[in-house]
Amino acid sequence: MYNELLRDEHFRATAALAAEKExxxxxxxxxxxxxxxxxxxxxxxxxxxxPCGIGENLSTKINVNLxxxxxxxxxxxxxxxxxLAVDLGADAVMDLSLGGDLKKIRRSILEASPLPVGTVPxxxxxxxxxxxxxxxxxxxxxxIFDVLEGQACDGVxxxxxxxxxxxxxxxxxxxxxxxxxIVSRGGAxxxxxxxxxxxxxxxxxxxxxxxxxxxxxxxxxxxxDGMRPGCIADATDAPQIAELKELGKLTQRARKAGVQVIIxxxxxxxxxxxxxxxELEKKICDGAPFYxxxxxxxxxxxxxxxxxxxxxGALAAYYGADFLCYLTPAEHIRHPSVEDTRQGIVASKxxxxxxxxxxxxxxxxxxxxxxxxxxxHRDWQKQIRCAIDPKKTKEYKLSSKPKTKGVCTMCxxxxxxxxxxTCLPTRPIAKGRPTGKKAKSHH
Amino acid sequence: MYNELLRDEHFRATAALAAEKExxxxxxxxxxxxxxxxxxxxxxxxxxxxPCGIGENLSTKINVNLxxxxxxxxxxxxxxxxxLAVDLGADAVMDLSLGGDLKKIRRSILEASPLPVGTVPxxxxxxxxxxxxxxxxxxxxxxIFDVLEGQACDGVxxxxxxxxxxxxxxxxxxxxxxxxxIVSRGGAxxxxxxxxxxxxxxxxxxxxxxxxxxxxxxxxxxxxDGMRPGCIADATDAPQIAELKELGKLTQRARKAGVQVIIxxxxxxxxxxxxxxxELEKKICDGAPFYxxxxxxxxxxxxxxxxxxxxxGALAAYYGADFLCYLTPAEHIRHPSVEDTRQGIVASKxxxxxxxxxxxxxxxxxxxxxxxxxxxHRDWQKQIRCAIDPKKTKEYKLSSKPKTKGVCTMCxxxxxxxxxxTCLPTRPIAKGRPTGKKAKSHH
Numbered sequence: 001m002y003n004e005l006l007r008d009e010h011f012r013a014t015a016a017l018a019a020e021k022e023x024x025x026x027x028x029x030x031x032x033x034x035x036x037x038x039x040x041x042x043x044x045x046x047x048x049x050x051p052c053g054i055g056e057n058l059s060t061k062i063n064v065n066l067x068x069x070x071x072x073x074x075x076x077x078x079x080x081x082x083x084l085a086v087d088l089g090a091d092a093v094m095d096l097s098l099g100g101d102l103k104k105i106r107r108s109i110l111e112a113s114p115l116p117v118g119t120v121p122x123x124x125x126x127x128x129x130x131x132x133x134x135x136x137x138x139x140x141x142x143x144i145f146d147v148l149e150g151q152a153c154d155g156v157x158x159x160x161x162x163x164x165x166x167x168x169x170x171x172x173x174x175x176x177x178x179x180x181x182i183v184s185r186g187g188a189x190x191x192x193x194x195x196x197x198x199x200x201x202x203x204x205x206x207x208x209x210x211x212x213x214x215x216x217x218x219x220x221x222x223x224x225d226g227m228r229p230g231c232i233a234d235a236t237d238a239p240q241i242a243e244l245k246e247l248g249k250l251t252q253r254a255r256k257a258g259v260q261v262i263i264x265x266x267x268x269x270x271x272x273x274x275x276x277x278x279e280l281e282k283k284i285c286d287g288a289p290f291y292x293x294x295x296x297x298x299x300x301x302x303x304x305x306x307x308x309x310x311x312x313g314a315l316a317a318y319y320g321a322d323f324l325c326y327l328t329p330a331e332h333i334r335h336p337s338v339e340d341t342r343q344g345i346v347a348s349k350x351x352x353x354x355x356x357x358x359x360x361x362x363x364x365x366x367x368x369x370x371x372x373x374x375x376x377h378r379d380w381q382k383q384i385r386c387a388i389d390p391k392k393t394k395e396y397k398l399s400s401k402p403k404t405k406g407v408c409t410m411c412x413x414x415x416x417x418x419x420x421x422t423c424l425p426t427r428p429i430a431k432g433r434p435t436g437k438k439a440k441s442h443h
Numbered sequence: 444m445y446n447e448l449l450r451d452e453h454f455r456a457t458a459a460l461a462a463e464k465e466x467x468x469x470x471x472x473x474x475x476x477x478x479x480x481x482x483x484x485x486x487x488x489x490x491x492x493x494p495c496g497i498g499e500n501l502s503t504k505i506n507v508n509l510x511x512x513x514x515x516x517x518x519x520x521x522x523x524x525x526x527l528a529v530d531l532g533a534d535a536v537m538d539l540s541l542g543g544d545l546k547k548i549r550r551s552i553l554e555a556s557p558l559p560v561g562t563v564p565x566x567x568x569x570x571x572x573x574x575x576x577x578x579x580x581x582x583x584x585x586x587i588f589d590v591l592e593g594q595a596c597d598g599v600x601x602x603x604x605x606x607x608x609x610x611x612x613x614x615x616x617x618x619x620x621x622x623x624x625i626v627s628r629g630g631a632x633x634x635x636x637x638x639x640x641x642x643x644x645x646x647x648x649x650x651x652x653x654x655x656x657x658x659x660x661x662x663x664x665x666x667x668d669g670m671r672p673g674c675i676a677d678a679t680d681a682p683q684i685a686e687l688k689e690l691g692k693l694t695q696r697a698r699k700a701g702v703q704v705i706i707x708x709x710x711x712x713x714x715x716x717x718x719x720x721x722e723l724e725k726k727i728c729d730g731a732p733f734y735x736x737x738x739x740x741x742x743x744x745x746x747x748x749x750x751x752x753x754x755x756g757a758l759a760a761y762y763g764a765d766f767l768c769y770l771t772p773a774e775h776i777r778h779p780s781v782e783d784t785r786q787g788i789v790a791s792k793x794x795x796x797x798x799x800x801x802x803x804x805x806x807x808x809x810x811x812x813x814x815x816x817x818x819x820h821r822d823w824q825k826q827i828r829c830a831i832d833p834k835k836t837k838e839y840k841l842s843s844k845p846k847t848k849g850v851c852t853m854c855x856x857x858x859x860x861x862x863x864x865t866c867l868p869t870r871p872i873a874k875g876r877p878t879g880k881k882a883k884s885h886h
Contacts (some may be wrong), residue, residue: 098855098857187859188860270808273518297800299815300795300830304790307789307793308793332851334853335843336853359717368674369622371678376622406780408776409515412542416631419625420635429622
C-alpha cells in the first residue's frame with residue numbers, strides 16, 4: 001500500500017527524526033506506517049524540523065487548534081499560540097481559521113511551524129463561496145477541490161475531510177433521536193449544503209479526487225467525524241456509529257491509494273463508554289490511528305473544558321486513542337485567548353503523559369522519577385525544570401516566599417519532606433523500580 | 444454497632460436532610476450507616492444545615508481543604524475560601540491550619556460553615572508542643588488527647604487520625620525501597636516523634652481513648668494514610684499496603700465502638716493502578732467509605748495538580764472512592780490563593796460529577812441534559828445557569844462579543860448549531876434516553 005511513500009527519501013528522512021524523538025528504530029516506525037497503524041504527517045513540499053509519528057506503540061500525541069474566527073481576527077495572537085504550542089511540547093497544530101485573509105494566515109502558520117500543520121479545507125471552500133457566490137450553500141464541488149489543491153500546494157501536512165457524512169449516514173441521523181444534532185462545523189456546513197442542494201457530499205462522492213490530491217502531495221488524511229456526539233446523551237449512538245462505519249470503508253480506500261489516514265472521534269462521551277469507543281474505532285477502522293477531541297466526560301464544564309477533556313483524554317489514550325486534540329477553558333463559550341491556549345495545551349499534555357505512564361511506555365515515567373528525586377532533595381530549581389510547565393511552576397513558587405529555607409508556603413517548617421530529612425537523613429534514594437512491579441504483600 | 448447513634452434524634456434529623464439532598468429515603472441511608480458503608484459526619488454539638496452522607500450508592504462527595512500555613516496567616520482569606528466552597532457546592536471542608544491562633548481560626552470556620560468540618564488534631568498538638576516545650580518532638584500523649592477533647596468540644600465533625608503508622612508498619616517502611624519516603628504532614632510528625640522517642644504512636648497505642656472521645660461527641664474518624672505514596676513510583680507499595688492493613692483492623696474496632704469511620708487513601712497513583720487501589724481498600728477495610736487525595740496520575744503537574752488530580756479522582760470515584768479531597772493548582776509549590784481554591788473546587792466537582800454519570804447514578808446526568816438543550820436553543824442564560832461554575836462561564840461569554848446574534852466568538856456565524864437550526868428548524872428535541880441504553884447497530 002505504502003511502497004511509494006516508504007521509498008521516498010524526504011519522507012524517510014523525516015521518519016528518522018520522528019523515530020529518534022520516540023527512541024525507537026526508524027525501521028520499526030516505518031513498519032507501523034506500512035501497516036496503516038501509524039502515520040507521519042508530512043506534505044512533500046514541507047520541511048518539518050519537529051515531525052511526529054502518530055499511532056500504535058508510540059507516545060500519545062497532542063494537537064493544538066489555532067486560527068481566527070469570523071469574530072476574532074488577529075494573526076499575531078495565533079502565531080503566539082503556535083509559539084506556545086512549540087514551547088510546551090505539542091506535537092501538531094491545526095489552522096482552523098474562519099476569519100480574515102485565510103491564505104495569508106495559513107501561509108504564516110506554515111512558515112512559522114516546526115510541527116506538522118493540519119487544516120479543514122471545507123472552511124475555506126465555504127468562506128470562498130460565501131464571498132464569491134453570496135452563500136456557502138452555493139458552493140460547488142470544484143470550489144472544494146480548488147481549495148484542496150491550493151492548500152496542498154501551500155504545504156499543509158494533514159487535512160480533515162468530512163467524508164463520512166453521506167446520504168446513507170445522513171439518513172441514519174435524520175431517523176435518530178439525537179439531542180444535539182450536529183456540532184461539527186464542517187459537518188454542519190456539509191449537511192446544510194446536502195439538504196439544500198439535494199446532492200451527495202462531494203468529499204464522499206469524489207473521494208478518489210481527494211485521494212489523488214493527497215497522494216500527489218503526500219498529505220495525511222484525517223477522516224472527520226461530522227456526526228460526533230455533542231453531548232453525553234448522544235454518545236455512541238446510531239449516527240455516530242453509522243458515520244464511523246463509512247470512515248472504516250474509506251480508510252481501506254485511502255490505504256489502497258497509498259494515502260496515510262487517521263480517524264477523528266468524539267467529542268462528548270461519558271467515562272464508562274470511552275473504552276468501548278476506542279475499541280470500536282480500532283475494530284471498524286482496522287487499527288487506524290484514532291484522533292479524539294476530548295472526549296468530554298460531562299457537558300456542564302463550560303469554562304473548564306480543558307479539565308473535562310483531560311479526564312476523557314487520559315482514559316481514551318490509555319484505551320487506544322493515539323492523538324488528542326486539546327480543548328481550552330474557552331470551549332463552547334468564546335474564541336480562546338493565548339492564556340486559554342496555554343491552559344489547554346498543558347491539560348492535554350498531562351492527559352497524554354498520564355496515559356503513556358499507564359500504558360507502560362518505556363521511559364514514560366522518567367521525568368516523574370526525576371521530579372520525585374528533586375522533591376526528596378527539595379531542589380526547587382530541578383523541580384521547576386521537571387515540571388510540565390516550568391514557567392508556571394516558577395511563577396507560583398516565587399509568588400509566595402517561605403520563612404523557612406528549602407520549603408514552600410503550603411506547609412512551611414512542617415514540610416513533611418523536611419521533617420523526614422531530619423529524622424532519616426541518611427536514607428538512600430531507591431533505585432528504579434518499574435512502575436508495573438509492585439509489592440506483593442497484599443495478594 | 445451503631446444502635447446508639449441511629450437512635451439519636453439530632454443525628455436522625457441531620458440524616459434526613461442528607462437523604463433529602465441525595466433523593467433517597469432516610470431509611471436507606473441509615474441502613475448504609477448501620478452497615479458501616481456510609482457515614483454522616485456530625486459532631487453532636489453542631490447543627491449542620493447542609494450535611495452529607497459519604498459512601499455506597501451515594502453521589503461522590505468532595506472536600507475542600509482550608510487553613511493557614513506557618514507562612515500564610517489570613518483568616519479572612521480562609522473564610523472566603525469557605526464561602527466559595529459552599530457557593531460552588533462542595534460537601535465538606537477541613538481546617539488544616541498550621542499558623543496563627545489555631546483555636547480562633549477553627550472556631551470561626553466552624554461558626555461560618557454549613558458543611559461538615561474536619562481537622563487533623565495532631566497539627567495543633569505538635570504546634571502546641573513546639574510552643575510549650577520548644578519542639579514538637581517533646582509532645583506527650585496527653586497533649587494529643589487534650590487537643591482531641593478540645594477540638595471535639597468545639598464541634599469538629601470529623602478527625603483525621605494517623606493511627607495506621609505504628610511500629611509494625613514503620614518497620615515495613617524502613618525496610619522498603621521507597622523513593623519519596625513520607626509526604627503526609629501528620630505522618631511525618633508522628634514518624635519523627637516515634638523515632639526520636641522510641642515509642643509507639645499514641646494514636647495507635649491509645650486508639651481506645653480516641654474512640655472514646657469520638658463516641659462521646661459522635662465524631663466521624665477518618666483514618667489517615669501517613670504512608671501514602673508521594674510519587675507514582677511508590678504507588679501501591681509495601682508500606683502503603685502495610686498501613687492500609689492496620690487501618691482495616693482499626694476500622695473494625697471503630698465500628699464495634701459505634702464510631703463512624705472512613706479511610707484515607709493516596710496520593711500519587713498511575714492511572715492503571717487506580718482500580719486495584721479502590722478494590723484493595725474496599726476489601727481490606729470491609730467496605731468502609733474511601734476518601735482519596737487526588738489521586739495524582741503523574742508527578743510532574745506542578746501548577747496544574749487540580750487537573751492531574753481530577754483525572755485520577757474521576758477514575759477513583761468511578762471505581763469506588765466515595766469522597767474526593769480537592770487539590771489546587773498550588774499543590775506542591777505554595778499555599779493556595781482564593782483563586783487557586785476556586786480552580787481546585789471546580790476541578791474536583793467535575794471529577795465527582797463525571798464519575799457519578801458513569802456509575803449510572805440516578806439523575807446524575809440531568810444537568811448535562813439541560814445544558815445540551817440550552818445549547819441546542821443557543822440559550823446562553825440557561826447555559827450559564829447549567830454550568831458547573833456559572834460565574835466563570837458568564838465572565839467568559841461576556842468577555843468576547845460576537846457580531847452574529849445568538850452565537851459565541853469561537854465559530855461566529857459558522858456556529859454548527861446555528862447552521863443546523865437553519866436547515867432542520869423543526870427537528871424536535873429527543874426525549875430522554877438513558878445513558879446506558881445505546882445504539883445496537885455496531886454489535
